[in-house]
Amino acid sequence: MTHRLYSTTCLRALAPALIGAAGFALGAPAFAQGAPATHAPADTHAENDGGLADIVVTARRREESLMRTPVSVTAFTGEELERRQIGKSDEIGRFSPNVEFRSQANASSGNNNAIVFVRGIGQSDFVPSVEPGVGIYVDEAYLAGVAGAVIGLADIESIEVLRGPQGTLFGRNTIGGAVLINTVKPKPGFEGTLDVAGGTDSYLMGRLTLNVPLADNLYSRVTLLGRQRDGWVKYVNLPGSRGGGSEDTQGARLALRWEPSSTVTIDLSADYTTSKSAGPPQIHLFDNRDYAPDGTTLTTVGEYNQLVQPFYGGPLIDNSYTTTLKKFVNYGTQFDGSKQDIWGLNFTTLWELGGANLKTITNYRNVQSRDGRDEDGTPIDKVNHIRDLFDGEQWSQEIQLSGSGFDRRLDWTFGAYYAEDSTANINPIDFSLLGLTSGSIVKKKSAALFGQATYDLTDKLSFTAGLRYTNEKKDFIVDDRIQYVTRVWGPMIGAPAGFVTLPPNAFKLAANGVTKANAEVVDHYYNLSYQASDDAMIYASYSTGFKGGGFVQRITPGAVVTSFEPEFAKVYEVGFKLQGLDNRVRLTGAAFFTDYTDMQIVVQRGVAPATENAGDAEIRGFELEAVMKPTRTLQLSGGLGYLKAKYTKLDPSATIPITNKLPSTPNWQFNLAAYYTVPTPVFDGELSLRADYSWSDGYFLNAENDVLQRQRPYGLLNAAISWIDPSGKLELSVQGKNLANKAYLTSPQLAINIQGQVAPTVGQDRQFTASAKYRF
Secondary structure, eight states: OBEEEOOOOOOOOOOHHHHTOOOOOOOOSSOBOOSOOOOBOTTHHHHHTTSOOOEEEOTTSSOEEGGGOOSOEEEEEHHHHHHTTOOBGGGGGGGSTTEEEESOOTTOOOSOOOEEEETTEEOOOOOTTSOOSEEEEETTEEOOSSTTOOOBBSSEEEEEEEESOOTTTTOTTOSSEEEEEEEOOOOSSOEEEEEEEEETTTEEEEEEEEEEEEETTEEEEEEEEEEEEOOSBEETTOTTOOOBTOEEEEEEEEEEEEEEETTEEEEEEEEEEEEEESOOOBOOSBOOOOBOTTSSSBOHHHHIIIIIHHHHOSOOOSGGGOOBTTBOEEOOOOOOEEEEEEEEEEEEEEEEOSSEEEEEEEEEEEEEEEEEEETTOSSOTTSOEEEEEEEEEEEEEEEEEEEEETTTTEEEEEEEEEEEEEEEEEEEEEOSSEEEEEEEEEEEEEEEEEEEEEEESSSSEEEEEEEEEEEEEEEEEEOTTSSEEEEEEGGGGTOOSSEEEOOTTSSBSSOSEEEEEEEEEEEEEEEEEEEEETTEEEEEEEEEEEEOOEEOOSOOTTOOOOEEOOEEEEEEEEEEEEEETTTTEEEEEEEEEEEEEEEEEEEEETTEEEEEEEEEEEEEEEEEEEEEEEETTEEEEEEEEEEEEEEEEEOTTOOSOTTSOOTTOOSEEEEEEEEEEEEOTTTOSEEEEEEEEEEEOOEESSTTOOGGGEEOOEEEEEEEEEEEOTTSOEEEEEEEESTTOOOOEEEOOSOHHHHTOBOOEEOOOOEEEEEEEEEO
16 A cells, blocks of 8 residues: 655635635634545555555655655654544654643643654743744644644644754744644545543543545545543542643534546645643642742742732641652642634645646634643742733635756746734743733734756766745734733732732833734755665755744833744755565664754743843754564564754853753663464454553753753553454554553743742653554
């Protein structure tokens, strides 16, 4: 079987009138479907002969064999995702060398915020005034923000993880790389799948997919999804709560494909997802820093203990509210929970013009999120209650023209892209002595022209060159909804002890107005590849990329809104791809050096962190991936990643030493997997066994390198056993994840030295599930 993995660009816009029709296709947070998904029978002889199936990717916007694509990419088919028990997109990081993918962001209570690092470049914050460093695309549509960008994997055709800057074909905010998620397209023939599962933490899941032809050239596909579970962090003082990390998700999606002629294909899709959680899986490891490192400045905890508590009485904040990585409990009482509602539309058309193809992709996406967390993790209700209210929408349009020439020695792609997105993030916060409404209202526009071409200099030697021009404009708007003080400790304003509630906008943190930030960037890509034989290829490449600038959202009293500039990366890479032993063994590898400049570093400014262009760094490393199929029934695979990262320059404004480690950059990572199938003469049918193990070296979760928020080396062991009946329609499975019950961190807490706390989130402990799938 040939698996087709479609990894195209940030095609995402809303202008159906441009095509003369209207349609839908979305990228939603806990639910994704609907993009290129074509199974073709090419190279089925490899699988029939017991070898590895060929994988076709479109990492360069044209269909190529994975083994003939001179790009560092990890590719997963839908079948492989199911084998590995990958249910959400953040889980792919464990099986992709030099990739970190988490679903919790710093200081956020949402559980679907995509924090992704590839080769040490990414973004830890979730606010809309800061851009991500790794682009996430669902059905060729770019997800413009971090909030809600963790995708629940239902009816998925493929996922590709591209490493290194993808600036030419994918544009802004792919400085680290890109994650491309593609879902199954409607097709001829009636078929369906029903999945049900249950397991640890009251886990329940149900999913129904139907593919229904409506006419000879019109097909539909419907997917319904429901999933819920209790959390793995117990909220001790909230007995009715489902706990930190809980989930209650429902989603629905409709996709249509119309083929009005043999040369025209029109895809329309729409979906909606709603997701709820009681709160983040947050624990408190340390809670008694009354003073900042200077020894004189009171932290938020210290302000309460020494100023507020003597007036109100009651307990002090001390280590009686802390826990350990061996005991997942939280003593907070003000968890508002998390609720996200996301819907979107997508309309894609493809015209085969004879010698060239014209493709247009139109996309709209709307995200609404309401989150709240008890940041101090104690039953005391006067300290560190943080809420985030998100209302955002994006639309985009991309046009591609691609073709070949000179007797097919030249392959080329040219295109244009335009996008707008607007997000209002209202952020009420209660500190020990101060309450305020922070936040941002950010509007962005981005336009780009791009082109890339590959020319075969000889039958074996090919040269690729690409160029992209990007123009982006951003506005940070302060109005009466944000940036004002809501309450203050009386003595701070000459009043008696006690809190004084202020009228809205009586004391502004920043004056109403608009702060602008504009940028123009040209990205380059050059690649020279040599196909030594049908089974061996080497390549060398140079690529550039950038992450857009932004604004400092967390403003202290008396400050002004400031902006920061884009950051840039230049990457030099060499790689190889080998296969042999009658296509039973594949080995791919890449080594790279990254010159990382104008880094957007989080530094401390007063009571809040701020982002500034405060340094440069060098990152070097390599990836190796191997797949082996020694027999028809046994397949082995593994991956290895190495990173060595260091700061080469830090501005005096940076509050970290140059010897600190870059966050989210473990030196070593590896993963191993084995899949074995055997007939079952007793019950007939087929039995399959799978085990996989992923390991990561230790690393720091924040730039400050706080020792209590350092992820120690850890490994996760998963296993599954499945039985498939002789018809191939019924499949029964039992799965286990994190079988060794390892504890690990998933996000740090911001402003540790100011707040006086260490309150990270933690990953899920051991879990078991049983599932049944019926295909019809």
